[in-house]
Amino acid sequence: MAEKFDNLxxxxxxxxxxxxxxxxIVSDFQPSSQTGLNQKLNYMITxxxxxxxxxxxxxxxxxxxxxxxxxxxxRNPQLYTKECLERALAKNEQVKGKIDTMTKFxxxxxxxxxxxxxxxxxxxxxxxxxxxxx
Amino acid sequence: MTEMFSTLYGQNEAxxxxxxxxxxxxxxxxxxxxxxxxxxSAQMPPQLGDEGPVLRKPGAMNEPFYLLRELPVGNELxxxxxxxxxxxxxxxxxxxxxxxxxxxLSNFLPELPGMIDWPGTQDGSSLRSLIEKPPVCGNSFSPxxxxxxxxxxxxxxxxxxxxxxxxxxxxxKKSKHKHKHNRPQDPIPQETPSDSDPKKxxxxxxxxxxxxxKKKDKKKKKNRHSPDHPGLAGSQPNSLR
Numbered sequence: 001m002a003e004k005f006d007n008l009x010x011x012x013x014x015x016x017x018x019x020x021x022x023x024x025i026v027s028d029f030q031p032s033s034q035t036g037l038n039q040k041l042n043y044m045i046t047x048x049x050x051x052x053x054x055x056x057x058x059x060x061x062x063x064x065x066x067x068x069x070x071x072x073x074x075r076n077p078q079l080y081t082k083e084c085l086e087r088a089l090a091k092n093e094q095v096k097g098k099i100d101t102m103t104k105f106x107x108x109x110x111x112x113x114x115x116x117x118x119x120x121x122x123x124x125x126x127x128x129x130x131x132x133x134x
Numbered sequence: 135m136t137e138m139f140s141t142l143y144g145q146n147e148a149x150x151x152x153x154x155x156x157x158x159x160x161x162x163x164x165x166x167x168x169x170x171x172x173x174x175s176a177q178m179p180p181q182l183g184d185e186g187p188v189l190r191k192p193g194a195m196n197e198p199f200y201l202l203r204e205l206p207v208g209n210e211l212x213x214x215x216x217x218x219x220x221x222x223x224x225x226x227x228x229x230x231x232x233x234x235x236x237x238x239l240s241n242f243l244p245e246l247p248g249m250i251d252w253p254g255t256q257d258g259s260s261l262r263s264l265i266e267k268p269p270v271c272g273n274s275f276s277p278x279x280x281x282x283x284x285x286x287x288x289x290x291x292x293x294x295x296x297x298x299x300x301x302x303x304x305x306x307k308k309s310k311h312k313h314k315h316n317r318p319q320d321p322i323p324q325e326t327p328s329d330s331d332p333k334k335x336x337x338x339x340x341x342x343x344x345x346x347x348k349k350k351d352k353k354k355k356k357n358r359h360s361p362d363h364p365g366l367a368g369s370q371p372n373s374l375r
Contacts, residue, residue, distance in 0.1 A: 027293050045276070089227070
């Protein structure tokens, strides 16, 4: 799995480097640079072909669209991962708090009902059996 | 609380067992039916299938309880468990949330040239626009022939200023970690990627402490020759006393 990403990363780095060198040639163009520029253009096309081949190995990979929002804003996409983890943990804690509160309420209610309606509660426990600890 | 329960039970007993019809007293509205539960009339006779908890036949087994349903089967995985440890994400959590993650995109991709910290909407290079309007292209990439390369014959000379910004990288802060590829910041023609930048940087670093020493020496000399200096006021020939 990591090899597929390494392969794609390598091709992308070479492609970007080729584009960067083309930019340097074009920024102050000289007639003698024409053959070099033509060569770089063909390197760019072979680079695109290599990246196209990598696509088949990665067709199962899904990227969340929210991560693209971060990239479009010029922000680090790792912040998206960080915020996802923080939100998941916060929600986890919130739900755990609800579960704990409801469990305490249930045990308190059963004990109070047992004091007020002892016969009915014995019948209730006979029907439901001993409630499993939640 | 006891009085409310006793009044509810009292009214229900006066009306008699409900049988097939709901027998809630007039004084208290019926409790809201959960959405996963089917009303009694629809469930009689009980049906097989995934329709929620099974409703026991009223009046037969569950007196004095009505609408007593079986407890739902609890899931093993609930919010009670720490889901981050359950899915083995502790390392990821410590990596992203334990340390400070830098804000800019250039911190994530330090070797990418150009001004990548700017929003993509400004120059039309956003990924969102690429997804919404994908470019129309052919099925395969074919190399350029001699005829098609004639379109890439350029005029000699530097680029206009409006296009030069594409190559300028933002000034990088001095970091302890050395980058693998040391690239020049300004475009220079016929330049190789592996330049003597580390040597230039070393020379600048060597010059900086020397410059500081020189500045300190100059300051000391100025202080010596100033009239306000207490130690050397008498040694000066021009001092008036």
